[in-house]
Amino acid sequence: MTQSTDGSEKIPFWRDDRVWRIIIQLIVLGVVLLIGSILLGNMFRNLAQLGRQFDFGFLRNQAGFNIGETIVPYQTNDRYWWALVVGFLNTLRLILVGFVLATVIGVLAGIASFSDNWLLRKLNVFYVEIVRNVPLLLQLFFWIFVVFYSLAPQRNLSDPPTPLLGRGFINKAGMFVPWPANTTGDWLALLGVVLGAIAAFFIWRWRIKLMETAGASGKPQQWMLIGLALIGLLVLLFGMKWETPTLGENNSITGGLRISLEYAAVLAGLSFYTGAFIAEIVRAGIQSVSKGQWEAARALGLHTGLAMQLVVLPQALRVIIPSLNSQYQNLAKNSTLALAIGYPDFFSTFQTTQNQTGRAVEMILILMAVYLIVNLVITTLMNLLNRSVQLKER
Amino acid sequence: MTTSYPPAAASPPPIAQVGPVAWMRKNLFNSWFNGILTILLVWLLGSTVINFVRWAFSLAQWQVIPANLPLYFVGRFPASQYWRVWVLVALLAALAGQTWGILAKTAPRLFSRPVLIGLAIAALIAVIFPTPPLYRLLILGVVLVVAASAWVGWQIGSKIPGFGKWLSIAWAIALPIALWLLLGGFGLRPVNINDWGGMLLTVFVSVLSILLSFPLGVLLALGRQSTLPVIRWLSTAYIELVRGLPLLSILFFASVMVPLFIPGNIRLNLVIRAIIGLTLFTAAYLAETIRGGLQSIPRGQTEASRALGLSTPLTLGLIILPQALKVSIPAIVGLFISLLQDTTLLLIIGLFELLGISRAILANPQFIGRYAEVYLFIGLIFWVLCYAMSWGSRRLEQSLNTTH
Numbered sequence: 001m002t003q004s005t006d007g008s009e010k011i012p013f014w015r016d017d018r019v020w021r022i023i024i025q026l027i028v029l030g031v032v033l034l035i036g037s038i039l040l041g042n043m044f045r046n047l048a049q050l051g052r053q054f055d056f057g058f059l060r061n062q063a064g065f066n067i068g069e070t071i072v073p074y075q076t077n078d079r080y081w082w083a084l085v086v087g088f089l090n091t092l093r094l095i096l097v098g099f100v101l102a103t104v105i106g107v108l109a110g111i112a113s114f115s116d117n118w119l120l121r122k123l124n125v126f127y128v129e130i131v132r133n134v135p136l137l138l139q140l141f142f143w144i145f146v147v148f149y150s151l152a153p154q155r156n157l158s159d160p161p162t163p164l165l166g167r168g169f170i171n172k173a174g175m176f177v178p179w180p181a182n183t184t185g186d187w188l189a190l191l192g193v194v195l196g197a198i199a200a201f202f203i204w205r206w207r208i209k210l211m212e213t214a215g216a217s218g219k220p221q222q223w224m225l226i227g228l229a230l231i232g233l234l235v236l237l238f239g240m241k242w243e244t245p246t247l248g249e250n251n252s253i254t255g256g257l258r259i260s261l262e263y264a265a266v267l268a269g270l271s272f273y274t275g276a277f278i279a280e281i282v283r284a285g286i287q288s289v290s291k292g293q294w295e296a297a298r299a300l301g302l303h304t305g306l307a308m309q310l311v312v313l314p315q316a317l318r319v320i321i322p323s324l325n326s327q328y329q330n331l332a333k334n335s336t337l338a339l340a341i342g343y344p345d346f347f348s349t350f351q352t353t354q355n356q357t358g359r360a361v362e363m364i365l366i367l368m369a370v371y372l373i374v375n376l377v378i379t380t381l382m383n384l385l386n387r388s389v390q391l392k393e394r
Numbered sequence: 395m396t397t398s399y400p401p402a403a404a405s406p407p408p409i410a411q412v413g414p415v416a417w418m419r420k421n422l423f424n425s426w427f428n429g430i431l432t433i434l435l436v437w438l439l440g441s442t443v444i445n446f447v448r449w450a451f452s453l454a455q456w457q458v459i460p461a462n463l464p465l466y467f468v469g470r471f472p473a474s475q476y477w478r479v480w481v482l483v484a485l486l487a488a489l490a491g492q493t494w495g496i497l498a499k500t501a502p503r504l505f506s507r508p509v510l511i512g513l514a515i516a517a518l519i520a521v522i523f524p525t526p527p528l529y530r531l532l533i534l535g536v537v538l539v540v541a542a543s544a545w546v547g548w549q550i551g552s553k554i555p556g557f558g559k560w561l562s563i564a565w566a567i568a569l570p571i572a573l574w575l576l577l578g579g580f581g582l583r584p585v586n587i588n589d590w591g592g593m594l595l596t597v598f599v600s601v602l603s604i605l606l607s608f609p610l611g612v613l614l615a616l617g618r619q620s621t622l623p624v625i626r627w628l629s630t631a632y633i634e635l636v637r638g639l640p641l642l643s644i645l646f647f648a649s650v651m652v653p654l655f656i657p658g659n660i661r662l663n664l665v666i667r668a669i670i671g672l673t674l675f676t677a678a679y680l681a682e683t684i685r686g687g688l689q690s691i692p693r694g695q696t697e698a699s700r701a702l703g704l705s706t707p708l709t710l711g712l713i714i715l716p717q718a719l720k721v722s723i724p725a726i727v728g729l730f731i732s733l734l735q736d737t738t739l740l741l742i743i744g745l746f747e748l749l750g751i752s753r754a755i756l757a758n759p760q761f762i763g764r765y766a767e768v769y770l771f772i773g774l775i776f777w778v779l780c781y782a783m784s785w786g787s788r789r790l791e792q793s794l795n796t797t798h
Contacts, residue, residue: 026623032628043667046654118421119435133737133780134773140748142773144766333640340742347642360650367643368635375638377419 021056043361050358059084059359067344069260078199080353087349088370094266094345095332095374101271102331105322106278113283124279131276137337139273140201144265144341152261153183160251168245168255175264176245189239193232208272208310217292266335274331278324285320286312317389325382405649456762459771460524466772469591475583478575479594480532484539489561489568492499495547496558497790504548505541513541532581581747587665591746593775598668598748600734603672610673611680616710618681629681636678641736645671649743657733668740670734679729687722688714727787731780749770 007126013019047053059081067086069073071093074086112124131139152162152170161171180186207221245256289312297307336347347367354363421431429476468479496506507515520533550557576594578584590598617629636644648671652662662670693712699709719726739748752768755761761768 008510021622028622028628029624042657043651043654049658108406114430115431116421116424117431117435119432121450123435123439129781132775133777133784135732135738135776136751136768137738137775138773141749141765142769147770149765201519230641234797255477329638336640336642337739339642347640351646354650364647365642367646368639371640372638374633 005287007336008391018384047361050324052291054361056362057363058359061357063353063356067349069263069344080357083349083353084366086345087344087346091335091338091346092342093265094270094335094338094343095313097269098267098274098331099328101267102274102327104276105271106276108281109275110282110286113279114286115390128276128279131273132280136273137340138267140269140337140341143269143358144261147268148265149259158250161247161253168256169247170250170261171253172358173253174258174260176243176253176256176258178242180240180241183241189235192239193235196228196232196235198265200225203228211310239271260343262338262341265341266338266343266345270331270334276331277327280325281320281327282316284323285316288319289315314389318391321386321389325379327384328378328382332374332378333371358371395653396427414527418559430669454767455764458755458764458767461692462755463525463529466592466748466775468594469596469746469751470589472583472585472589474560475578475585478578482572482575483536483549485568485571487536488543489537489564492547494540494566495544495549496551496561498544499551501548503544513537521633524710538548551728553706562575586685587663590665592751593748594738595745596667596737596747598728599672603676604730604733606669606673607676607680610677612684612715613675614681615684615688618685628768633681636675637682641739642742644675645666645739647671647745648674664743668743668745672736676729676733680726683722683725683729684718686725687718687720691717703760718765727783727790731783734779734783735776748775 051165053259060150062077062081062159063080063083064076067074067083067090069085069090072086074082093138109124109127112120113119115124149172152172156172159171161169161176162175164170168175170176180190180268202222203221206284210216210221211218243255245253248254293311293315294307297311298304327333335345338345339348339351346364350363350367354360357363423429459466464473464476468476471479495504516537517534522528522539523528523533535657574582576578576585576590576598577587584754614629614633617625618633620626620629645668648667649664652667652670656662695713695717696709699713704712737747738749741753742745744750746754749772756765756768
C-alpha cells in the first residue's frame with residue numbers, strides 16, 4: 001500500500017461532492033433563469049404587439065365606475081388609485097369583523113363539542129361536517145339568494161320593507177338597524193366604555209395573579225368586574241343616543257345603520273365557514289391538554305369553569321394560536337369571493353380596473369403586493385400573540 | 395405505622411341506568427342549565443325541521459333538477475355520445491370495486507352489514523331517483539358492477555398476494571382511456587372540451603390538477619428541505635409567494651397572464667389555463683404538506699440508508715419519500731377535498747363546472763328563483779363527494795398503518 005508522500009492526494013473533481021453541489025445549483029439557477037427569460041421575453045413581445053408599456057401612470061386616470069358601498073367618500077370621476085383604496089377599505093371592514101365573528105363562533109362551537117348535552121354535541125358535529133364539506137362559494141350563494149333575499153322579498157325599493165325584530169327594517173337595499181347618532185356625547189360614552197374595558201382587563205389580571213400566588217378567592221375582584229360590566233352596559237344602552245331607523249314617505253328609510261345584504265351575506269358565509277375550522281382547532285387544542293391537568297386542577301378544588309380558565313385554556317392556547325394564524329389568513333384570502341355576489345371588495349375593484357385599463361401586469365403586481373402585505377401583517381400580529389402565550393423557558 | 399380506615403358505609407345499589415328515561419336524564423337533563431339548553435335546542439331544531447319539510451313538500455318545485463340532469467352531470471356534452479360517459483363510469487366503478495375488494499382482503503367478510511345497507515341505499519336511490527327508466531337501470535347496473543368487482547377483487551386479493559401492483563397500473567391506464575372516451579378521436583367522434591360542464595368538468599379539472607401538481611409538489615418539498623442554498627431559496631420563495639395569494643388571484647393570473655407568457659400565435663383553452671392555475675396553486679400547498687411528512691422521518695433513516703451505500707436519489711426514492719408520503723396521506727386527501735371545492739371558483743373566470751352550470755340553469759326564465767332547490771342539490775353532491783373522500787382516507791390510513 002503506498003501512501004502519498006505530501007499527504008495532499010487530490011480527489012478527482014468529478015468525484016468531489018462539493019464541486020457537484022455548486023454545479024447542480026448553477027444548473028438549477030440557469031434553468032430557472034432561462035425559463036423566466038423566455039416567459040418574460042414572450043410577455044414583453046406580446047405587450048409590444050398590443051402597444052403597451054410597463055407604466056403605473058394609468059392609476060391617476062379617472063376611474064369612471066361606481067362602487068356600490070363605501071366607507072369613505074368616492075365619486076365616479078375619482079382616480080383609479082382611490083377606487084382601489086376604497087375597495088381595500090371595504091375588504092378590511094369585511095375581514096376585521098369576520099375575524100371577530102369567526103373567532104366567537106369557532107370558540108363557542110369548539111367548547112360545545114365538550115358539552116355534556118348530547119343534543120348540543122350532535123348539532124355541533126352536524127354544523128362542522130356540513131360546512132367543511134360544502135364549497136364556500138356555494139355557501140355564499142346560499143346565504144345571499146336563499147337566506148337574505150327571502151328575508152327581503154320586495155321587488156322594488158318603493159314597496160314597504162319587512163320589519164326586523166321590531167327595531168329595524170330589511171329590504172333589497174339592506175338591513176337597517178339602530179345605531180348611535182354621531183354626537184359628542186356618544187363619543188364620550190364610547191371613550192368611557194373603552195376605558196372601563198381597559199380597567200377590567202387589569203383587574204382581571206390582578207385577580208388571576210392573586211389567585212395563583214396568594215391563593216385568594218378572587219371574589220371581591222369578581223364583584224368589581226361584574227359591576228364594571230353592568231355600568232358599561234347601562235352606558236351603552238342609555239348613555240348613547242340610539243337612532244332607530246324610521247319609515248318616511250314612499251317607504252324611504254332614514255336614520256340608523258344600513259348593512260347591505262351583500263356585506264351581510266359574505267360576512268355570514270365567511271364567519272360560519274372559518275368558524276367551523278376554528279371549532280376543530282379549539283377542540284383539538286383542548287383535547288391536547290392531558291387529562292391529568294384537569295384532574296389535578298379539580299383536586300386543588302377548582303371548579304370546572306376556573307379549571308378551564310386557569311389551567312386548561314392557557315395550555316390549549318399554545319396549540320390553538322399557530323393554527324388560528326392560518327385560518328385568519330384563509331379568511332382574508334377567501335374574502336375575495338365577495339366579488340361573486342357583488343360586494344365591492346378590493347378584488348372586485350381590482351378586476352374592474354384591470355378590465356377597463358387592460359393593465360394586467362401592473363395590476364397583478366399591485367394585487368400580489370396587497371395580499372402579501374395583509375398576510376404578513378396577520379402573521380406578525382399572531383406571532384406576537386403566540387409569543388405571549390408560549391411557555392417561557394430559559 | 396399503618397392506619398386502618400373504617401370501611402365506608404355500604405352505598406345503596408345504583409338505580410338502573412338503562413332505558414330511554416335514564417338516558418335522557420343523564421345526557422339531556424343532568425343540570426338545570428342543560429335542561430333549558432335542551433328545551434331551547436329542541437324548539438329551534440323542531441321549528442327548523444317542520445318549516446323545511448313544509449317548504450320541501452309544498453312550496454319547493456323540484457322539477458328543476460330532473461329537467462336539467464344532463465346539464466348537471468356532463469354539461470353540453472352531445473347527447474348522442476352519452477354512452478361514452480356511461481362506459482367510463484362503468485369502467486371506473488369496476489376499478490374502484492376491485493381496489494376496495496383488494497384493500498379489504500384481510501377482512502373476514504366483504505359484505506358486512508353496514509356495507510350491505512350502503513349498497514341497498516345506493517340501489518334504492520338509483521330506483522327512485524326521477525330519471526328516465528333507462529338511466530335508472532344503468533345506475534343500478536353501476537351499483538351492481540361495484541359490488542361484483544369488489545367481490546372478485548376480494549377473492550383474487552386473498553389468493554394472489556401481489557395483485558395490488560397490477561391495480562395501480564390499471565388505474566394509470568384508466569386515465570388515457572378516460573380521455574380517449576371523453577375527448578374522442580381514433581375512431582370516436584371528437585368532442586370539444588368547451589362542451590364539457592357540470593360534474594364532469596369539476597372532477598376532470600380536480601383530478602388532473604392533483605395529478606399534475608403531485609410531482610411538482612414533491613420536487614418543491616424536497617427543494618425546500620435541500621442543503622443546497624440556491625434550490626432552497628427558490629423553492630421557499632415560490633411556496634411562500636403562492637400561499638400568500640388568494641386562489642382567485644392565481645386563477646386570474648392563469649386566465650389573463652398565461653396567454654401573455656406564451657408566444658402570441660398559440661392559443662390555450664380556458665380549461666387548460668384553469669388547470670395550470672390550480673396546479674401551480676395546489677403544488678405549493680402539497681409541498682408544505684409533504685414537507686411535514688419529510689420532517690417526521692427520523693434522521694436515522696437517512697443515515698442508515700447512506701451507510702448501506704445508497705446514493706441520495708435512491709435514499710430519497712426508496713427510503714424517505716415512501717414513508718413521508720404515507721405519513722401525509724390524510725393531509726393530502728384534505729388538500730384534494732379543498733381542491734374539489736375550489737373548482738367552484740372556475741365559474742368566476744367563466745367555466746361551467748357544477749356551480750357554474752347551476753347559475754346558468756337559474757338564469758333560464760323557466761327556473762328563475764329556484765335557488766334553494768338547486769343549491770341544496772349541488773350542495774348534497776359536493777357533500778357526498780367530500781365526505782366519502784375523507785371517510786375513504788381514514789380507512790386507507792387504518793389499512794396502511796403498519797406501526798404497532
